[in-house]
Structures are given as C-alpha cells and as structure tokens.
Amino acid sequence: MTDLAWINAALTAARPQALGALLRYFRDMDRAEEAFQDACLRALKNWPEKGPPRDPTAWLILVGRNAALDGVRKQSRNTELPPDEVISDLGDAESELAERLDGSHYRDDVLRLLFICCHPELPPTQQIALALRIVSGLSVAQIARAFLVSDAAMERRITRAKARIGKADVPFETPGAVERSERLAAVAAMIYLIFNEGYSGGRDEARAPLCDEAIRLARLLLRLFPAEPEIMGLAALMLLKQARLAARFDAEGDAVLLEDQDRSRWDAKLIGEGLALIDKAMRHNRPGPYQVQAAIDATHARAATAAQTDWAGIEGLYLALERMQPSPVITLNRAVAVAKLHGPEAALAMIEPLEKPLAGYFPYFGARGAFLLQLGRSHEARSAFDRAISLAGSAQEAAHIRRHLDRLMAQANF
Amino acid sequence: MLYSLLCYNKEDVVWSWSREEDDAVMGRLSVVHEKLVKEGKLGPSLRLLPTTAAATLRGSMVIDGPFAETKEQLLGFYVIDVENLDAALDVAKELSAANPTSVYEVRPVALFVPDARPNAPKEMIRAY
Numbered sequence: 001m002t003d004l005a006w007i008n009a010a011l012t013a014a015r016p017q018a019l020g021a022l023l024r025y026f027r028d029m030d031r032a033e034e035a036f037q038d039a040c041l042r043a044l045k046n047w048p049e050k051g052p053p054r055d056p057t058a059w060l061i062l063v064g065r066n067a068a069l070d071g072v073r074k075q076s077r078n079t080e081l082p083p084d085e086v087i088s089d090l091g092d093a094e095s096e097l098a099e100r101l102d103g104s105h106y107r108d109d110v111l112r113l114l115f116i117c118c119h120p121e122l123p124p125t126q127q128i129a130l131a132l133r134i135v136s137g138l139s140v141a142q143i144a145r146a147f148l149v150s151d152a153a154m155e156r157r158i159t160r161a162k163a164r165i166g167k168a169d170v171p172f173e174t175p176g177a178v179e180r181s182e183r184l185a186a187v188a189a190m191i192y193l194i195f196n197e198g199y200s201g202g203r204d205e206a207r208a209p210l211c212d213e214a215i216r217l218a219r220l221l222l223r224l225f226p227a228e229p230e231i232m233g234l235a236a237l238m239l240l241k242q243a244r245l246a247a248r249f250d251a252e253g254d255a256v257l258l259e260d261q262d263r264s265r266w267d268a269k270l271i272g273e274g275l276a277l278i279d280k281a282m283r284h285n286r287p288g289p290y291q292v293q294a295a296i297d298a299t300h301a302r303a304a305t306a307a308q309t310d311w312a313g314i315e316g317l318y319l320a321l322e323r324m325q326p327s328p329v330i331t332l333n334r335a336v337a338v339a340k341l342h343g344p345e346a347a348l349a350m351i352e353p354l355e356k357p358l359a360g361y362f363p364y365f366g367a368r369g370a371f372l373l374q375l376g377r378s379h380e381a382r383s384a385f386d387r388a389i390s391l392a393g394s395a396q397e398a399a400h401i402r403r404h405l406d407r408l409m410a411q412a413n414f
Numbered sequence: 415m416l417y418s419l420l421c422y423n424k425e426d427v428v429w430s431w432s433r434e435e436d437d438a439v440m441g442r443l444s445v446v447h448e449k450l451v452k453e454g455k456l457g458p459s460l461r462l463l464p465t466t467a468a469a470t471l472r473g474s475m476v477i478d479g480p481f482a483e484t485k486e487q488l489l490g491f492y493v494i495d496v497e498n499l500d501a502a503l504d505v506a507k508e509l510s511a512a513n514p515t516s517v518y519e520v521r522p523v524a525l526f527v528p529d530a531r532p533n534a535p536k537e538m539i540r541a542y
Binding site for chain 2: 009012212216219222223227269272
C-alpha cells in the first residue's frame with residue numbers, strides 16, 4: 001500500500017469521529033466540513049514527510065479547529081496564518097487532546113452526525129445520500145452513480161437535504177439514555193437502508209460498495225456502543241448476507257437461490273464475524289428484529305449443505321419476527337420453512353389469506369406457484385407463475401423469473 | 415528461542431481495506447511466511463477477527479468488546495523460533511516491509527502449549 005493510499009484510508013476511517021467533533025464545536029455543518037477538508041489537505045502535505053500521527057483523529061480535529069479559527073482571525077484582522085510546520089508539530093497538545101477525546105466523547109459526536117442524516121422529514125433515499133456524503137465522505141459522483149442519477153441532480157438533492165437539516169433543531173448536549181437509544185434505532189435503520197440499497201443492486205458495481213460502507217458504519221457503531229444487542233444483530237445480519245455475495249449470481253449474472261448456492265464460495269471470514277456477533281447478542285436476552293433476522297441467516301450459514309438446514313429453527317425465528325413486526329412478507333417467508341417441514345399443502349393453506357395484501361408482490365406468486373407445482377397442480381402453478389412474471393419490476397427481472405420458472409417446470413416434467 | 419510477533423494496527427482502517435488492498439498485503443506477507451517455513455522458523459500464527467467480535471471475561475462478568483479500548487488493536491500474531499532478539503527483529507522487519515502500516519511487537523514466549531487436537535490441521539485454515 002502506498003503512503004497516499006494509507007493516508008486516504010486513515011482519513012476515511014477518522015472522518016466520522018473528526019467531523020462529529022468539529023460539528024459539536026462549530027455547531028454548523030458547512031463550517032465543520034470545511035474545517036475537516038482543511039485538516040485533510042494539511043494531512044496530505046504533512047503526513048508523508050513527518051509520518052502519520054499516533055492518533056490521526058485527534059490530529060485532524062485539532063488542526064481542523066485551528067485552521068477554521070485562523071480563517072476567522074484572518075478575515076477579521078488579516079493576520080498571517082501560522083506555518084504548517086508549527087501545526088504539524090503538535091507534540092503534547094495532540095496527546096492531551098487525545099486523552100480528553102476518548103471513546104465516550106466520540107460516541108455521541110458520531111451518533112449525532114449520523115442521526116442528523118436521519119431527519120424524519122427527509123425521504124429514505126435522501127437520508128442515505130446525505131449519510132454517504134457527510135459521514136462516509138463519498139463523492140457526489142460516486143453517490144450519483146449508485147442512485148442512477150446525474151451528478152448535478154444528486155448535487156441538488158444533497159444541497160436540498162442539507163438545507164433542510166440545517167433548519168432542524170438538533171440538540172448538542174450529551175443525550176440522555178432514552179434519547180440515545182432512540183437515536184441509535186434511527187441510525188441503525190438508516191444503515192440498514194444503505195446496505196439494502198447496495199444489496200438489491202446485485203452485482204451493480206456502483207451500488208455494491210454501499211454494502212461495504214454499511215458494514216463499516218455498523219462496525220464503527222459497535223466500537224462506540226459495544227453492548228447493544230440490536231447493533232450486534234444489525235452488523236451480523238449484514239455480514240452474513242454480504243458473505244454470500246460471490247455465490248448469489250451465476251456466470252450469466254442470474255440470481256442463484258440460497259438453496260442452490262455453492263457454499264464453498266461463501267466468505268468464511270465474514271461468516272465467522274457474523275456468527276461471533278449473533279452469539280454475543282443472544283447472550284443479552286434482549287431480542288429484536290435485527291437479531292432475529294441475523295439468527296435466520298446464521299442458521300443458513302451454519303448448514304454445511306442446503307439439505308442440512310434447520311428448517312424448524314428457521315420457522316420458529318420467522319414466527320418470532322412475525323410477532324415483533326407483523327407483516328405478510330414475513331408470513332410468506334415462514335410458509336417456505338413450513339413447506340420444508342410439513343409439505344406444500346400446509347404452506348399453501350398458510351399463504352391463501354395473503355393473496356390480497358400481497359397482490360402486487362411477485363415473490364408471493366412465485367412461492368404459490370412452487371407449492372402448487374409440488375402438489376402436481378401444474379395448471380394452477382402455471383397461472384401463478386404468469387402472474388409473478390407480469391408483476392416483475394423490469395424486463396430484466398421478468399426474464400430472470402422466467403428462466404428460473406422454466407428450470408422449476410423442467411424439473412417437475414411439466 | 416521462541417518469540418511471538420504481535421501485529422498491531424488501526425482496526426477500523428485495516429477492516430476498511432478493499433479486497434484488492436487486503437489481498438495485496440496478504441500476498442506480500444505470504445512470501446515472508448513461505449521463506450520462514452523453508453527456514454524452519456515459523457510456528458503457529460493467527461489473524462484475528464476485529465475486536466467488535468470479541469467478548470471479555472473479567473471475574474464473572476462478560477463484557478462485550480475487547481480487553482481495552484486502544485488506539486491500535488492486536489490484529490494477529492506469529493510464533494517464531496529464532497536464535498535471539500536480533501534474529502526475531504529481522505523477521506519483524508521483513509513482515510513490516512510487507513505490511514508497512516502495521517506495528518510489530520516482539521515478545522519472548524514463556525510457555526508454549528502445542529495444538530493437541532487429534533485432527534489438528536497441518537495447513538492454513540479459514541476463519542471458522
């Protein structure tokens with residue numbers, strides 16, 4: 001790794017903490033961002049010569065703050081900026097600051113920074129765009145590519161979103177326990193949105209990095225809030241899903257169903273981390289939707305082959321999830337487990353009442369068709385499959401479903 | 415004499431490396447590993463998952479996270495069998511050249527318990 005690549009990685013890693021601290025200091029997003037930019041420029045100039053500081057985050061905060069203050073002084077009194085050599089040689093000042101800015105300080109700064117992006121008036125796509133820009137430091141062009149819009153359109157979107165949060169009244173005092181946990185829940189939801197945006201993009205190269213970014217943010221939250229089981233669950237859920245990335249698509253780019261995936265292509269390191277986290281989370285006995293979803297993915301990850309899947313365990317987990325957040329989609333997923341356990345007839349009876357709420361949801365008709373096919377009711381299966389195809393969101397998706405259904409039909413000799 | 419070489423780095427940076435960056439570092443390290451194997455110096459070695467996956471037992475309390483919050487985290491370690499500190503530092507220098515942003519602490523081993531599992535792997539295995 002070159003110096004420059006290392007410095008870039010260090011600046012990216014330090015960004016949430018440093019920007020969060022500068023925001024607390026200036027109480028103004030634009031000024032905080034400018035100060036951080038300034039500090040980064042000085043880092044790029046100083047670190048290759050003098051070596052990186054022991055605590056890059058503290059260095060960036062101190063230098064960013066001083067640079068911004070110098071800017072103000074310069075404007076008001078036209079005095080000279082101090083030479084960079086003085087700033088780079090922070091010596092004791094840096095370690096003193098680092099002492100004061102321990103984990104608990106950063107914790108609420110980072111949370112505040114993320115929380116600001118979750119403003120309820122902002123639609124989810126704007127929350128994500130804002131978080132990727134402000135917290136992750138992705139360029140407008142990178143974000144625009146992920147959302148399939150022009151750079152100019154994304155620039156406008158982010159500017160509008162920033163104007164909106166600028167007016168929002170975000171308290172800068174240290175939050176109380178209840179407020180902190182509310183903020184954490186909002187931030188967790190936003191991080192999961194970022195992940196899903198990347199995950200649903202499949203192999204789209206512009207969107208795939210969003211998954212890595214969401215995992216990075218979840219690890220960051222975990223370091224700051226190490227004892228929150230739902231944050232562990234969220235991180236585990238994303239890690240276990242991301243672990244299957246290489247196996248999710250075949251050579252033609254078609255989606256491969258979980259049970260047909262080549263499990264040797266699952267990423268063992270990500271699975272190991274995900275399993276460690278869900279194990280830790282469950283010790284707390286404070287279940288939540290992220291933990292339950294992660295536990296479902298963990299059950300798949302622990303099965304050496306699809307045939308060894310613990311479907312009874314998965315059914316129980318979906319049942320728990322249904323109780324926490326009732327939704328016909330979750331019931332549909334449970335029906336798939338029920339089909340494995342008790343056969344297609346039971347599953348079909350279970351999803352019958354879901355037809356109305358899921359009338360526009362193609363996986364419903366896909367699952368229904370598959371159950372009917374297993375029961376030998378091929379004509380009804382065919383019409384369910386046709387319905388699924390007609391509900392596909394795009395021609396490409398329709399072609400995907402058709403290819404998959406053709407395979408199913410061929411297997412059933414239909 | 416047995417030495418352990420403890421590798422420290424900023425885990426948030428290392429675990430944000432792209433696949434290519436990670437592969438590049440691991441590729442350079444594996445050249446050093448192979449050399450050490452040929453010279454008969456390499457003992458058991460581990461790369462650890464991030465400290466966010468750790469739990470710490472203190473007395474009867476299980477605490478989520480690592481033993482201590484530090485600026486740099488223990489990412490993994492080697493056990494090597496070499497003549498003396500100078501030789502151990504030479505190995506550390508080679509590892510450091512392959513992985514320049516990491517710091518290597520050279521620490522002599524006081525007690526070594528070999529892998530006693532009946533089917534102990536002879537080759538490198540993946541995380542779990």
